[in-house]
Amino acid sequence: MSRHVQHLLLVEDDSTWQERLGEAARAEGLRVSHAADGVEALEWLKTHPRAGHPDLILLDLSLPRMDGWELYGQLRTTERLRHLNVLMFSGALSGGEPPLSGVVGYLRKPSAPEALLGELRAKLRHLPEPSPREPSGPYxxxxxxxxxxxxxxxxxxxxxxxxxxxxxxxxxxxxxxxxxxxxxxxxxxxxxxxxxxxxxxxxxxxxxxxxxxxxxxxxxxxxxxxxxx
The missing domain is CATH 3.30.2310.20 (RelE-like)
Incomplete structure (x- = not known):
């Protein structure tokens, strides 16, 4: 397990995916919190002190109300939340995504969660250290x-x-x-x-x-x- 990840916030609206991915993360020794979409995740983060924030957000990009891209943009432009690191997943990712600050990796989402569990657990064990952030943040x-x-x-x-x-x-x-x-x-x-x-x-x-x-x-x-x- 990557030493700097102990607490995961899983942002996923499908209950089956949420259950299976949560089980895989807990099997790696992580404490797991859940949010069903970007609005719920943002509210959760804003109402918890920074000491209670997750070390990593596992973020589905296709979500109701506020999708993963908009949530990521909110995280990067909110000073109190800019320290958070994100692992993105979606069936529409191509594998050639450019780097984004605070994004430690991308996972391609298959049709069923079971097909992703092994790759997720391997990723959690070997996450890179996050890159330094710009003090002023992005536009x-x-x-x-x-x-x-x-x-x-x-x-x-x-x-x-x-x-x-x-x-x-x-x-x-x-x-x-x-x-x-x-x-x-x-x-x-x-x-x-x-x-x-x-x-x-x-x-x-x-x-x-x-x-x-x-x-x-x-x-x-x-x-x-x-x-x-």
């Missing part, structure tokens, strides 16, 4: 309603990939790292803006340095990616 990320609705029409894998890279942009914008890459580009103009391009999806982010915020103001999606209801 907050705000999606305009039309951008959020359009993202919701994407297939899950593409939606997760775009959401992950938007959060990565929020981490990079406050650093001295170059703002041009295969997926991130600085746009000329006032106010300053960034262009995130992932899976053919393009999202424009306005940069508000005073509020330390990125606002997703527009999105372009190839027609073949849109799920029609």
């Amino acid at each position: 907050a990320l705000k999606l305009q309603d039309d951008v959020a609705l359009t993202l919701g029409l994407l297939p899950r894998a593409e939606c997760h990939a775009v959401r992950l890279h938007l959060l990565r942009a929020a981490e990079l914008v406050g650093t001295e790292l170059p703002m041009t890459s295969t997926w991130l580009m600085a746009l000329p103009g006032v106010p300053p803006a960034l262009l995130v391009t992932v899976c053919g999806v393009q999202v424009v982010l306005e940069v508000d340095d005073e509020q330390r915020m990125l606002r997703a103001t527009s999105i372009h999606v190839p027609s073949n990616l849109l799920r029609m209801s």
Whole structure:
């Protein structure tokens, strides 16, 4: 068992998954707390003193009310919660996810929990030490309603990939790292803006340095990616 993990918060809405993953974590000697979605997890964390916080959050990315991506963004931009470490899992992860601060790993979610138990227990035994955090934290990320609705029409894998890279942009914008890459580009103009391009999806982010915020103001999606209801 990784020495720095003794208490796990499992954020999962399915009772069968919650039971089986909780059993696997307890078999590794962890104390396990539960939350059914991001709203419940955030409330749990805010009402418990920091000394009672978990060493690790096992976070399903597809949740009702507040999904895993939004919860992660709340953790990273709330000073009292920025120390928390996250192990993400989802059936839509590709295995090539870029690093996010505080995320110690990703697990691909199979169709049944039994198929994940061995990999989860191995991961818990060999978790890496979390990387140091930026003292000021990342910029907050705000999606305009039309951008959020359009993202919701994407297939899950593409939606997760775009959401992950938007959060990565929020981490990079406050650093001295170059703002041009295969997926991130600085746009000329006032106010300053960034262009995130992932899976053919393009999202424009306005940069508000005073509020330390990125606002997703527009999105372009190839027609073949849109799920029609």
